[in-house]
Amino acid sequence: MTALSIREVGPRDGLQNEDPVPADAKVRLLDALSGTGVGRIEAVSFVHPKAIPQMADADEVWARAKKNPLVRYSALVPNTKGAQRAVAAGFTEIEVVVSASDTHNRRNVNRSTDESLDDIAGLIDLLHGAGASAEVIIATSFGCPFEGDVDPRRVAGIVDRVVADGADRVAFGDTTGMGTPRRVEDVVGPVRDRHPDLPLLLHFHNTRGTALANILTALRLGVTEFDASIGGLGGCPYAPGATGNVATEEVVHMLEDMGYDTGIDLKALLEAGRLAQEIVGRELPSGVLKAGPRIPL
């Protein structure tokens, strides 16, 4: 069985895009997910509470969560202050974000992509100096709501730059669900050819129903690391009410059936999915959560 690495992003990327929930609920969800066998969890982000109130209690949530020694936990940071908070909280795997689309980057952080890349070079040095690894997430890699398709050569150029600056891992984010199998081939193929040993993680949204097809396409290209969010937690930032992150249960259900080893216990995952629904007080988009697995567990 080919081993795959799934990173559960519900506690951070998911909850950050839902109405704020209490710290207690976040801790319960983190603890439930830590017991599913998932190998990686994006736990929190260290951002300014005025910018993102959903993560205002990141320090408290992380301090109270039970850390499973078999799980790699990561945190997302926007800047030096966030990086210092994450390191002080004990994180050794840290993510930073830049957008491949200049327009999207300017709308998000009021800086050009190049200016953000200069900041990220400094952040990578800071994190390495503190004994942490740095992952650069390249948002809008598969398309931008303002610019449309982003030239794959531009995405590849950003990868070259961050690798030269010392990034330990790179992730491609499908920020608004514009990825299709064709785009995955166009964007991921050249980067895999150029950096065959670079740890590359893909983050797909199911906004237009293509997330699982994108994952299968990426598997064919040799990618083995994927983000997914419990229940499909986290909406689409530019299309209110639309689906965002691909649901972890759907990814695990399909891949295990195909003979891949995710290490995840689907039964425990479905329980965590029901907890996620209870926490946000609405039905989540995961089809496997609604219908159950094709063969009951």
Ligand code: MG
């Ligand atoms: Mg997402």
